[in-house]
Amino acid sequence: MNTIQKVAIVTGAGQGLGLAIAQKLLSEGMNVAFVDVNERLLAEVQQSDLLTHFDSSKYMFLTVDVSDVLAIQASIHTIVESWGRVDVLVNNAGVRKETAIEDVTEEEWNLILSVNLGGTFFYSQAVLETMKKQQSGRIINISSFGGQAGPLSSGAHYCASKAGQLVLTKAFARSLADQGITVNAVAPAAIETPEMDNMDPTKLEKMQASIPVQRFGKAEEVADMVSYLASDAAGYITGSTFDINGGLLMR
């Protein structure tokens, strides 16, 4: 019996949650396309020892700005030409700003909305032809606590983009449910990232104390949840949002 070689695309895979998710799916045997706008980050991953255990035919690095629809389409073309299918799309690429409402410029609004929300919409749209042909697929959108509860520290524009992802999750899920394609969202909060190294320790301590489980989350914990949603076991789950926030929001 031929077993299918699964193919995953992870956007924003140059660092942080995206990198942890891409590594996790790779470690589970999938072929993984690491997508990021930042060529330097992708080069650092490529040169690091993170991938030494994997055959180089199992991964590729694609420099793509997810707010550029033509670049998205070109990346899907490259992936399908090389690997023949797309089983999993993780829309993780995101830009977060804390700008106060009074100071948000049109330029910053457009950046946040076009990357976080537009990127999710157009990458999902671009994989549909292939997933529909296969009559199978998993789309997982990395939203945020901010898209559910509104801003704590993040800006209104960021939270609006993250809330928009949750509605897109339902819209795509409903439209694709009868074709073997599931669409779900993960809503993290306060996950440890390199960004925290540059933050004021007193502010960090205060943040940590406000989390019911009294610690920050780990990127690997988000990756584990994504891996479950990407698996065959999750076929009856669609249109849902999975919170991973240490109890910050209980609903």
Ligand SMILES: NC(=O)c1ccc[n+]([C@@H]2O[C@H](COP(=O)([O-])OP(=O)(O)OC[C@H]3O[C@@H](n4cnc5c(N)ncnc54)[C@H](O)[C@@H]3O)[C@@H](O)[C@H]2O)c1
């Ligand atoms: N870390 C957290 O606590 C947390 C909490 C809630 C939600 N999230 C969400 O998780 C996702 C990842 O967060 P993170 O903390 O790892 O962020 P990060 O800033 O460390 O990583 C984001 C990655 O996305 C890439 N990226 C940015 N703009 C892009 C574009 N236009 N095209 C392609 N790639 C682009 C960046 O280069 C970077 O590699 C984001 O969508 C974020 O909103 C994170």
